Amino acid sequence: MSTDTTISLPTNPRIDYLDLLKGFTILWIVWYHQPHPTFIDHYYHVPVFFFISGIVFKHKDFVSFVKGLVQHILIPFLFFYVTSYCFQIIRFLFESQSLSGFEWSQVFDVFKLEYHLDYLRINRPLWFLVSLAVVQTLYQLIYKLPRYCIFAICTIILLLKATITTWPTYFFFNQSIYWLTYFALGDIIGKQVVNKSKNNNTKKRYWRIYLIISCICLYCISLFFFRNTNNTTLCNFLYDLRVISFVFFSITLFSYFKGNNFLFRILRFYGKNSLTVLGTHLLFSITFGGFAFRLFGLTGNYWIGFAVFILTALIMYPTILFIRKFLPLCIGIN
Secondary structure, three states: OOOOOOOOOOOOOOOHHHHHHHHHHHHHHHHHOOOOOHHHOOOOHHHHHHHHHHHOOOOOOHHHHHHHHHHHHHHHHHHHHHHHHHHHHHHHHHHHOOOOOOOHHHHHHHHOOEOOOOOOOOOHHHHHHHHHHHHHHHHHHHOOOOHHHHHHHHHHHHHOHHHHOOOOEOOOHHHHHHHHHHHHHHHHHHHHHHHHHOOOOOHHHHHHHHHHHHHHHHHHHHHHHHOOOOOHHHHHHHHHHHHHHHHHHHHHHHOOOOOOOHHHHHHHHHHHOHHHHHHHHHHHHHHHHHHHHHHHOOOOOHHHHHHHHHHHHHHHHHHHHHHHHHOHHHHOOO
């Protein structure tokens, strides 16, 4: 994407409806990290981001790839990680009036040998950037393989998901192997979907309707068999079929969206700046959530969670503008 704050490596020109979808998805993530109704629980937002990252992935020589990885992923990760660590120190000092008992060693959490995603106590959502760096590195090594080989690799990974994701590894390597499947599908199939959506020929646009209907059917069929089988491997595979159908459904549906009304301007803004939202939203939501608890003494309340979500989204607007203007290199802007 062009030189702005996005979660994936830059490409040009921008695809507007992908920005809209990213805006919708990153706001979903912000709300997901607050007390929320059960319909927010569906874990489809992360696959959407990996899939879009695959769509905008640019095939480069290894040196250019490493430079892009450092500039657009590793430097932003370090910036948000250090900022979050300082925030943790200030927060602990405010709550305890002392730094006695503060776990200074949590800064090294990123080097832990673990199997799950939530061990970054400093700022848990930053796992995505670490995993994205691993995913892109893995894909850089295999993308020249014949497509049938990549599809075979993806299928095997999905079938072995339950085993792979329980391996203790460094840098979320186990989870990244799983997310590699969505990234690869985004690069191989997602790019074709995007290219076809540019065609304004009325007859050829019917394929989008067929794809939407097919995704709905696949989702329903997968859900039906998911609820009627006890085989763990098959359940995991059927779950991923549902997720994949949802991802393709979302991409295709948003390809119809265009315009500059108020809602689209909001989604477009947060979509273009999804990296900054990812890296900083938890700092604000924790702060607002803490104040809400002191005022109302409630935890897990959906309405308070929604209020914190709205406040976080609002404060993110000036935060994004500030970082873009004064700290552009920290978020990968040349």
